[in-house]
Amino acid sequence: MRNAGLGSWPARRARMAPRREAFTFDGVSTTYEEVDRRTTKLARRLEELGVRHGDRVAYLGPNHPSFAETMFATHLLGAIFVPLNFRLTAAEIDYQLADCGARVLIHAPRFRSDHPSTVSLDDYEDRLAGGAEDPLDVPVAIEDSALILYTSGTTGRPKGAVLSHANLLWNTFNLMVGVDIAADEVALVSAPLFHVAALTQTLLPTFVKGGRSVITSRWDVTACLELIERERVTWMFGVSTMYADLAASPRWRTADLSSLRVLLCGGSAVPDAVIRTYQDRGLVFCQGYGLTETAPGATFLEAGDSVRKAGSAGVPVFLGDVRLADSGEIEVQGPNVTPGYWNDPVATANAFTGDGWFRTGDVGRLDDEGYLHVVDRVKDMYISGGENVYPAEVENAISDHPDVAEVAVVGVPDPRWGEVGRAFVRPRSGGSLDPAGLREFLLPRLAKYKIPVHVDVVAELPRTGSGKVLKPALRRLPLP
Structure with a gap:
């Protein structure tokens, strides 16, 4: 061939x-x-x-x-x-x-x-x-482009992250080193395949090994538990919200989960309580860290460390390296890293350091054993139910409202979705804003998960001496 x-x-x-x-x-x-x-x-x-x-x-x-x-x-x-x-x-x-x-x-x-x-x-x-x-x-x-996966842009426009066949091949290899995938695997593919993790962390490795992927058109807790029992599912990937939903199901305590060998989780930080819930049932719960641009695996917490290092994102994948910049920003290098963004040489150049490491925009720390802990984000992006949301994109849409003079959007903690949007909106002089009406205005303009759950109408926004909005101050404000 x-x-x-x-x-x-x-x-x-x-x-x-x-x-x-x-x-x-x-x-x-x-x-x-x-x-x-x-x-x-x-x-x-x-x-x-x-x-x-x-x-x-x-x-x-x-x-x-x-x-x-x-x-x-x-x-x-x-x-x-x-x-x-x-x-x-x-x-x-x-x-x-x-x-x-x-x-x-x-x-x-x-x-x-x-x-x-x-x-x-x-x-x-x-x-x-x-x-x-x-x-x-x-x-x-093998170096030819295989996928373009759009990620929301920090400037309000999404960028097309390009992944080559080599990126996908090496990510599959890295995943198979981290997880002992067998030829008789039965993978539950219920996370959306348009996201890199469901595709490259579950379906493709299962395909390579000759296993079977049980594909569902949407996430449904009851159907998921039934499929695990009936199809004898051995492994699956999900974001934190999905696993929290499963554990909250009335069927959780009685469902037969004995076929499950490993559960993979990524996309956002996982609350310790969720991890313990699965470990208490004797299930292997493994986390990882990565981005669309890293295909996505950058680090992985293998099964043997899943209890001892619970909450960590693990160590760098087998064929990949991770380092921290002086600022604490996580940087990644390896054959799984994107060659750049589609038709966007400026964004591509800005995404890499002078010596070729990919800038993730996330801040982390390494413990004394070299395990990565993701602690913050350099960028303002937040993750809601496993979906990346960039405030600039949301702010652009809100600014189209005729009565909006100024807006700042931040992510705030949410018990179900991990984070949701909170918009601070200053109305135009003489204008008035109804939060419910503003959300209605956004429905045809933004995906539902991007629409802020909380809307605060304010007279002014806090600023630095240079005139920039102080978003850290907004994040610290208690919800009404």
Whole structure:
């Protein structure tokens, strides 16, 4: 094969274990042989739509086996896969489609777009049925771009983080070193696949080992517990909120969780009480630290240390290094680190130090054994339910309100979501602002998780001597 990238994985897996099950969705399973055949046929149909090496193919929809098939088919052609966050508004999605210059958009029926070349998942099987089955052999180098994953931008515009096939391969290797993944693994994939962690920390490593991924279209606590019992799930990834929801379920104490070997958690800090809840049930609860730009694993806390070092993000992954700048900012280097941002050389240059280390924007400390503890963020970004929220983007949207003169947004603690937004808004002279009305104004402009839960109408904002808003002072203010 001249394809050294992810597009070759279905064929490589099919020749090793053709009849082993790869995906299960709504009780229906697909073997590796079938995934290989379906991926090839889809790639031929994408080729008919004009997709060529280096083009972008976007996907918009909830978790489904077609997500993985579209990704592999895109990579068979040497094209770049762009998974979109279906929680975003139409305006946000349109911006990302235009920015990446997607040749084709494959989307779930409930999503509409003016993109000139779209394929609805309603027509997916019909399209697939007509695809040719003769294998493709498009040259794809391991250094070629594989994914563009959009992250909210600190300047109010999202940036497309590029991940190469090599980034994804080495991240898979690092994860498999940190977790003893077996060929009989059954992974529960219920976190959204448009996020890097569900895709690269769960589905791809399971695929490489020839295990089975049980894919769910959405997060549902009751369904999750039922699937763990029925499918004998062995491992899963989730953010802190998901694990808190599971532990709060009335079925938590009686659910049969005996098949679970390891639970992975990332995306935000995990409260100690949540970790203890799982450890008290005898479950292995492993945390890690990373970013979209690191594919995402930068550090990992292995099973053997999961109790002794609970609350730590672990040590650097096997093929990767982490250091702290003089300011305490965490910096990462390794073959899993992004080459940069799509069509944004300025952001790319700013993201790296002079000697090539990626600046994470997070502050950490290393204990006397070299374990990383993430303690703060250099940037103002906060994480709500595992979703990154950048205040600048929210502030831009709020500023569009005709009665808003000035606004500052910060993240504040929340018992369910970890953090939520709190907006301090100064109205225009003579104007008046209703917090509920402002949130209503934001609904078509921002994804729901970005809309501040708390809105304070204030006469002025605290400032430094140079005129900058003192956000630390705002964070310290008690909630009314």
